[in-house]
Amino acid sequence: MVGPARFMNLLSCFELGIIDVLRENPGMTAAKLGDAVGAKPDAVEQLLHLLVKEGFVSHDEGSGAYALDALAGVAEADLRRALTYMNMIKVVALRQLFYLTDSVRTGTLVGLKELYGAEGTLYGAVADHRDLRESWATLMDNVTANIDPWFFGNVDIPAGARVLDLAGNTGLGAIHTYQHKASPGLRVTTFDLPEKEKECLENFRAHGVDEHCSFIGGNVFEGIPKGFDVVLIKHFLDMFDKDDVFRILQGVHSSLEVGGQVNIMVPVYPENIKDTDNYNVDFFPAFFIGCTMAQGGPQKLSTYRGWLEECGFEVTKAVTKDPAEVPRDVIPVQAILCATKTA
Numbered sequence: 001m002v003g004p005a006r007f008m009n010l011l012s013c014f015e016l017g018i019i020d021v022l023r024e025n026p027g028m029t030a031a032k033l034g035d036a037v038g039a040k041p042d043a044v045e046q047l048l049h050l051l052v053k054e055g056f057v058s059h060d061e062g063s064g065a066y067a068l069d070a071l072a073g074v075a076e077a078d079l080r081r082a083l084t085y086m087n088m089i090k091v092v093a094l095r096q097l098f099y100l101t102d103s104v105r106t107g108t109l110v111g112l113k114e115l116y117g118a119e120g121t122l123y124g125a126v127a128d129h130r131d132l133r134e135s136w137a138t139l140m141d142n143v144t145a146n147i148d149p150w151f152f153g154n155v156d157i158p159a160g161a162r163v164l165d166l167a168g169n170t171g172l173g174a175i176h177t178y179q180h181k182a183s184p185g186l187r188v189t190t191f192d193l194p195e196k197e198k199e200c201l202e203n204f205r206a207h208g209v210d211e212h213c214s215f216i217g218g219n220v221f222e223g224i225p226k227g228f229d230v231v232l233i234k235h236f237l238d239m240f241d242k243d244d245v246f247r248i249l250q251g252v253h254s255s256l257e258v259g260g261q262v263n264i265m266v267p268v269y270p271e272n273i274k275d276t277d278n279y280n281v282d283f284f285p286a287f288f289i290g291c292t293m294a295q296g297g298p299q300k301l302s303t304y305r306g307w308l309e310e311c312g313f314e315v316t317k318a319v320t321k322d323p324a325e326v327p328r329d330v331i332p333v334q335a336i337l338c339a340t341k342t343a
Helices: 003-015 018-024 029-037 039-053 077-096 096-106 110-115 130-153 172-181 194-206 242-255 280-292 301-310
Strands: 056-059 064-066 162-166 189-194 213-217 230-234 261-269 313-320 334-341
Touching: 003 018, 003 039, 003 064, 003 077, 018 029, 018 039, 018 064, 029 039, 029 096, 039 056, 077 096, 096 110, 096 280, 130 172, 130 261, 130 313, 130 334, 162 242, 172 189, 172 194, 172 213, 172 230, 189 194, 194 213, 242 301, 242 334, 261 280, 261 301, 280 313, 301 313, 301 334
Parallel strands: 162 189, 162 230, 189 213, 230 261
Antiparallel strands: 056 064, 261 334, 313 334
């Protein structure tokens, strides 16, 4: 019950600048902190009670002075990553989840319509609403940059292959593909909605890979381009319910020649749903149904394996990221499935 209150209390201390002020000037009273951040000392003191309780901040009863406690030992990169997640949860999720029950009943994103007047999905709304775009896109770029080295370390892309990055957004995945798997003749193509083309090509030029990477506009449900040896599907299948996942996998199967490969990365639920070290179950059902797609959500690794086999693929590799290797502030536990089209 107190989760949302704790979340916003902590985040507000960062947004107000209280944590930064304490890092630069430890030993400040609530009165001095209030002056520094432009807030009433009483309110500052109230917010800091929780941080003292949790050991994030220390408080000297005699002098009334506050200083960073556990937060003083958090590396800057870790802190910024956590705050990126928290900002996305605040902007994209917290308000929309007020309407979760209505979204489940209607199969639509009721919160997105009530708050932004937007129909459809979050991924369409980000084009028109800067706050959604900056919050969501910043996090997704960070997630991609952090997880892609692990992904490419676990998949095989033959030298000189023609690679299609399915629903590759604005090209970051294609860029990483070439950077991690460069070989003579390797070509990587981003396939996504036509409106992504301009930004995608600009990204290719900015990263110096425009001679090796290209863009094709289209919709995965209307046809997937042929002529590729390898198809990558990252951060995408979990957005859909089973029927649409099958449409995507069957479309990929039809586009590949026999022996063609598909490499998939998705967040997964643990095989034992009661596993307390995996927070995918805590977060993704409400997030997908209430905030992004009005459908979808991860599955167990065994479920994805079975779906691939039903769609005509032979699974050659299935591996889940060790939760112990995932920073505690990162929610998704990702998995990789590699499969080959059979006759």
